[in-house]
Amino acid sequence: MAEAIQKKLKAELEKYTQMQKDVSKSMSARQKLETQLTENNIVKEELDLLNSSNTVYKLIGPVLVKQDLDEAKATVAKRLEYINGEIQRYESLLKEMEKKSEQHREVLTSLQQEFQKAQGLTAGKV
Amino acid sequence: MADKGKADVERVGGAVRLRQEHQKVVRDCESRIQHWKKVSGDYEALSDRLQTLPDQLSYDIMVPFGPLAFMPGKLVHTNEVTVLLGDNWFAKCSAKQAQKIVDHRMKYVKNELDDLSKTMKNFETRVGFAKDLETISASKGDYVDIREEVGNSDAAVAKGKQRIAHKPNSKPKLDVVWDLKEEDEENEEEGQSRKDVMTEEELWARLDELEKLEELQDEQDRLSDNADMNGEDTSSSSSEEEKEAEAAPPVNGLSLKPGWSSVPHCKAPLSMDGKKEQDDEEEEDNCLPTIFFSHTVELKKVRINTGKNTMLKFSERKEQKEHSKRKKKNGHNNGHSHHELHKITTPADIYRLFVDVKNGEPIPRKSILKSRSRENSVCSDTSESSAADFDERRMVCRSFSHDEATHSDTSDGITEEDSPTAVPLQLPSRFEAFSGTVVEKDPMPTAVPHLTIAPPALPTILERKQEEVAPDVSPPQQAPKRVSKFKAARLQQK
Numbered sequence: 001m002a003e004a005i006q007k008k009l010k011a012e013l014e015k016y017t018q019m020q021k022d023v024s025k026s027m028s029a030r031q032k033l034e035t036q037l038t039e040n041n042i043v044k045e046e047l048d049l050l051n052s053s054n055t056v057y058k059l060i061g062p063v064l065v066k067q068d069l070d071e072a073k074a075t076v077a078k079r080l081e082y083i084n085g086e087i088q089r090y091e092s093l094l095k096e097m098e099k100k101s102e103q104h105r106e107v108l109t110s111l112q113q114e115f116q117k118a119q120g121l122t123a124g125k126v
Numbered sequence: 127m128a129d130k131g132k133a134d135v136e137r138v139g140g141a142v143r144l145r146q147e148h149q150k151v152v153r154d155c156e157s158r159i160q161h162w163k164k165v166s167g168d169y170e171a172l173s174d175r176l177q178t179l180p181d182q183l184s185y186d187i188m189v190p191f192g193p194l195a196f197m198p199g200k201l202v203h204t205n206e207v208t209v210l211l212g213d214n215w216f217a218k219c220s221a222k223q224a225q226k227i228v229d230h231r232m233k234y235v236k237n238e239l240d241d242l243s244k245t246m247k248n249f250e251t252r253v254g255f256a257k258d259l260e261t262i263s264a265s266k267g268d269y270v271d272i273r274e275e276v277g278n279s280d281a282a283v284a285k286g287k288q289r290i291a292h293k294p295n296s297k298p299k300l301d302v303v304w305d306l307k308e309e310d311e312e313n314e315e316e317g318q319s320r321k322d323v324m325t326e327e328e329l330w331a332r333l334d335e336l337e338k339l340e341e342l343q344d345e346q347d348r349l350s351d352n353a354d355m356n357g358e359d360t361s362s363s364s365s366e367e368e369k370e371a372e373a374a375p376p377v378n379g380l381s382l383k384p385g386w387s388s389v390p391h392c393k394a395p396l397s398m399d400g401k402k403e404q405d406d407e408e409e410e411d412n413c414l415p416t417i418f419f420s421h422t423v424e425l426k427k428v429r430i431n432t433g434k435n436t437m438l439k440f441s442e443r444k445e446q447k448e449h450s451k452r453k454k455k456n457g458h459n460n461g462h463s464h465h466e467l468h469k470i471t472t473p474a475d476i477y478r479l480f481v482d483v484k485n486g487e488p489i490p491r492k493s494i495l496k497s498r499s500r501e502n503s504v505c506s507d508t509s510e511s512s513a514a515d516f517d518e519r520r521m522v523c524r525s526f527s528h529d530e531a532t533h534s535d536t537s538d539g540i541t542e543e544d545s546p547t548a549v550p551l552q553l554p555s556r557f558e559a560f561s562g563t564v565v566e567k568d569p570m571p572t573a574v575p576h577l578t579i580a581p582p583a584l585p586t587i588l589e590r591k592q593e594e595v596a597p598d599v600s601p602p603q604q605a606p607k608r609v610s611k612f613k614a615a616r617l618q619q620k
Contacts, residue, residue, distance in 0.1 A: 036213065039212040039213045040212070040213055042211070042212050042234075043211045043212040043213050043215050045230075046209075046211040046212070046217065046227060046230075047211065047215075047217070049223075049226070049227070049230075050217055050219065050223070054217055054218045054219045054220070054223065055217070055218045056211075056215065056216065056217045056218075057208065057215075057216035057217070057218070058214060058215055058216070059214040059215075059216060060214075064208075064216060072215065076215070079213075
């Protein structure tokens with residue numbers, strides 16, 4: 001009886017750790033997105049400050065490619081939107097994962113209690 | 127003692143851990159501040175360089191060639207600077223423009239530095255507090271825990287909150303207001319708080335009634351997309367009358383499906399949206415007899431003055447809607463008929479008003495509370511399942527009757543006031559509303575027993591239905607005698 005519970009406990013624990021890893025992965029991805037967001041915001045501001053006299057380049061690999069100022073602005077804006085969307089997606093994903101991990105946690109605690117009870121019983125019996 | 131010691135140890139351990147965590151945060155903040163300071167220094171150097179760079183057209187420099195070699199070379203185009211804007215975007219600018227960008231970034235860095243220093247300060251103070259906590263939990267000699275029990279206020283607040291719990295329908299806004307009021311009172315004078323609590327109970331009751339009324343109203347509004355003209359008129363007039371009648375929070379409405387209504391107060395106008403107003407007026411004239419109306423139609427709101435100076439609202443928007451067709455069939459006499467017929471002084475008037483027989487339609491009016499009656503037909507009975515609806519309404523009525531102050535709503539029975547006149551005015555078979563007894567100023571307790579009485583009365587009404595067709599004509603003559611102020615006001619409004 002106790003062993004079965006132990007096995008169950010282990011399985012649940014593994015699942016839980018897996019969930020935690022996923023959560024942390026999503027979190028780090030989201031953080032990356034956040035930094036990108038701030039960076040793109042800065043770029044947008046800088047581009048707004050510029051006038052068309054000075055050329056804008058984009059670094060693609062080892063090459064600096066000339067870009068049109070308006071094009072650059074549009075591209076940056078689009079990228080900003082994309083990043084925002086991604087952040088939202090990751091947030092919702094994180095929430096879901098949190099909920100699932102909560103459930104797992106509850107299951108774990110209940111299993112642990114059972115296990116302890118079983119242990120207590122066996123100890124009492126012994 | 128052992129447990130206490132254990133608790134202390136735990137507390138000390140907790141405090142130690144807290145302090146350690148705080149210190150970690152502080153250290154993190156410090157490192158970040160260092161980083162930003164370096165960045166700031168770099169930018170300053172850059173700014174200097176940019177200022178001096180355009181001084182010469184070209185510079186002789188040693189150009190780095192790979193990681194280990196240098197080559198003598200010249201730095202040309204000293205005013206052209208390619209600036210990294212971020213995220214692999216570059217912009218070619220003049221030195222001055224680059225300078226502006228650098229200044230911009232310096233500002234950003236400075237902001238970050240300020241924020242970090244603030245957080246660091248916060249956490250440093252927290253660390254200090256955690257240290258104190260440690261010493262407190264470790265050695266209980268020097269520090270004393272000061273606690274202040276607030277007994278009465280808690281109880282009073284709890285009372286209010288308990289009330290809130292009991293009445294889930296209560297509006298949070300109102301609750302908050304009341305709670306604050308309670309708290310204020312308590313804070314000021316405990317003695318007074320007692321009295322205030324008492325009065326607040328009444329207020330709570332009234333609030334609940336009001337809430338129910340509003341809920342019903344909302345339902346009605348939702349249900350009735352197109353209110354009849356009459357209905358609107360009557361409702362508006364009734365609402366106005368209500369306002370006139372009672373300055374205090376009078377409007378307590380219970381939407382009664384079966385259309386049970388009791389009006390305990392003579393003064394309080396029993397206003398009913400739509401055709402029912404006539405009945406209400408009659409009740410008023412008779413010192414607020416309770417009239418039981420049965421509806422087979424949808425929810426209706428009846429404004430009834432209960433004993434506690436509350437008003438029950440009763441509206442029949444749905445019925446009015448359905449009646450609109452009939453009204454059109456019977457001619458648009460609703461407005462006029464209302465004026466004529468709203469002079470209900472006896473229960474007989476009600477039956478007169480609520481019977482559609484005059485129009486040649488044999489359909490008896492299911493309930494008096496239905497929309498206003500026309501000349502010929504009082505209440506067009508649109509619903510057909512009177513029995514079922516009646517039961518529903520009765521249940522609703524009973525539920526209401528058990529509410530605090532809106533007992534009048536649920537009174538099924540009718541006081542004996544106008545029983546003699548009421549008898550001939552029996553509603554048609556399907557109408558269970560009027561059992562023939564009118565209750566004056568009927569409080570909850572009296573109303574409740576009527577509920578049980580009501581059902582048996584229904585069949586009797588059914589029998590009399592045919593007989594009453596003829597007597598219906600007579601009641602109108604009596605109507606002009608007495609005009610309740612409710613009706614009068616409505617007349618004036620119209």
